[in-house]
Amino acid sequence: MNEKAATIYDIAKLAGVNPSTVSRALSTPGRINAATEAKVHAAAKELNYRANPFARALPTGKTRMIALMVSDITNPVFFKVVRGAEKVAAENGYTLVVAESIESSKVEAETLQRILPSVDGVIFGTTRLSDDEIHQANREKPVVLINRIVEGVADVVPDNEPGIAQAVAHLASLGHKHIGFLGGPTASWINADRWNLLMKHAVEAGMTVVSIGPNLPTVEGGRDAVDEVRASGVSAIITYNDLMGIGLLRAVSAAGIKVPEELSIVGFDNIFGSDFTSPPLTTIEMPLERIGGNAVRALLATFEAQDGTVPHGSEETTSLLVRGSTTKAKA
Amino acid sequence: MNEKAATIYDIAKLAGVNPSTVSRALSTPGRINAATEAKVHAAAKELNYRANPFARALPTGKTRMIALMVSDITNPVFFKVVRGAEKVAAENGYTLVVAESIESSKVEAETLQRILPSVDGVIFGTTRLSDDEIHQANREKPVVLINRIVEGVADVVPDNEPGIAQAVAHLASLGHKHIGFLGGPTASWINADRWNLLMKHAVEAGMTVVSIGPNLPTVEGGRDAVDEVRASGVSAIITYNDLMGIGLLRAVSAAGIKVPEELSIVGFDNIFGSDFTSPPLTTIEMPLERIGGNAVRALLATFEAQDGTVPHGSEETTSLLVRGSTTKAKA
């Protein structure tokens, strides 16, 4: 429980050199004589030395830790994002701190305050923070936003358009004329983006499209939309996310409406479990793991960039994944 | 991006006192005069002071960070564990670092080495590490194990027995005589525990029980068991976890076997999505969120305990959650 870790002073003594030499041998390869360097490394190995990250962080200000803030860690959308981020962070010798804001901007702000001093930068999953608060954070430490665009702040947002275009084309080819969009959080940038793109493509395809909700972006939110969906008379509906799609699918089936024969449903994200339903949910896939990884890469890039430029967007894209919840519109 | 944070020296200057007084005012309430303390607090507020956690960690050795190691962060079993742990950690002013070992003991050992110096203690979700490696880690920093018991190391393991007893009783009351257990990782302590308890209770209930697999503890692992399950002739099967249960349910249905009429299936854990299937999976519920929270509490307790005692077990228990995947055995 209490083996005291070796310090550079221990190594210095063992190797018969000055602590500063040890420091340089370990963190500035080439700065000192190769033979001395080898001797120091040998001593370090022998003592099973691992640098105290705090002692290192003090003078340099660099902690090699990155925070990833998510609104709800039990939301499966984040699983793969976290994995992708964790993987890239570890590859680069960084440690990822995952924090949850429990869908509350107050908690999020507090957590941010608690964590900010400990990390070199922050990635916001879906944040509830205002643009101002984000700018404020960005003034202290580099920030990367996932699925949101704020002027002057780095972001990673995949292109929603291909997936939506494909989904619309898919529904059009199945004869759907009047479709719906079950909306999620109105404050959400991505919700607006998806809705706007859907309108654009639906109109271009000669369909009419209506907005339903907005509801909570959860299974319950989907379930609660069944009356409104039914009342709207649409033959197909695209939901803000899979959670809502799954909730809707299950509630609608329970109400005796056949999916997909009487109602086609398209989700968004391809989360874990979206293929567990009967029928399995047709969905627009987001490359979540790559998004998480790219967010970390973007953050690391801002660490390098002394010119203050911030990376934007992403080469990532979305695409339709046709499963069982869509079929021909009833004649 | 670069606003330099205020230090206790800035506060000291503003409040007209010595830095050490500031330090005491902030971290040892009552140590100094109430008026002075108030003055310091006012100054701190004004400068928007937040202590540099690294500077604090250096002399004290306490980082107020806890690591939670999980084998696979995309495994839904961990979502709630992480949430519970994060919540309790935050409540106590600790920051949770979640690390993933990608189901590899090599990665796990490396990650552990990287993280250990930064944290006050470690919680192992399902670890692949050997008892020796765990003891080694426990020698450096306090360790808490979830779902595993190792001599001399603190653990949080809920009682599997009630849930299994209830599941057996449930199946017995439905007329099942010959049941199966689809096993997961053989090296897993909890897999053995579940199997042993199942044998005990099945025998007591006058049933026969066979072990099938072991397979991977994933949806694929469940899917791959369909032939063996079919060959075994069991009328009901309990799977090591829900992932396997879901995989089996879907594969078996796809093969034309009706669930639950021809085969009853009981999962384990009640993970996210286990109610998405048709029929929804009957499962033995684990109080995952509480387990995560209790693991953190256990760790915090060892921080306090100077006598080196380690907490064991948990008041948490398991219970059967009957949904749609179980019914009467065919006559």
Place this chain on the structure above:
DNA sequence: CTGATTTTGGCAAGCGGTTGCCAAACAATT
């Protein structure tokens, strides 16, 4: 009102690294 006791707050030494500066040692140049 004086001596003893308790409060209060300053001083300074760390915690374990990093790094600018400099001198000694060595190599290269004429």
Place this chain on the structure above:
DNA sequence: AATTGTTTGGCAACCGCTTGCCAAAATCAG
């Protein structure tokens, strides 16, 4: 061989906070 240029590695200050020690100030007893 003398001079200039490079390496190499030691010294010491510093990062921001904590804490043991001590003296001055305030409080309490007698």
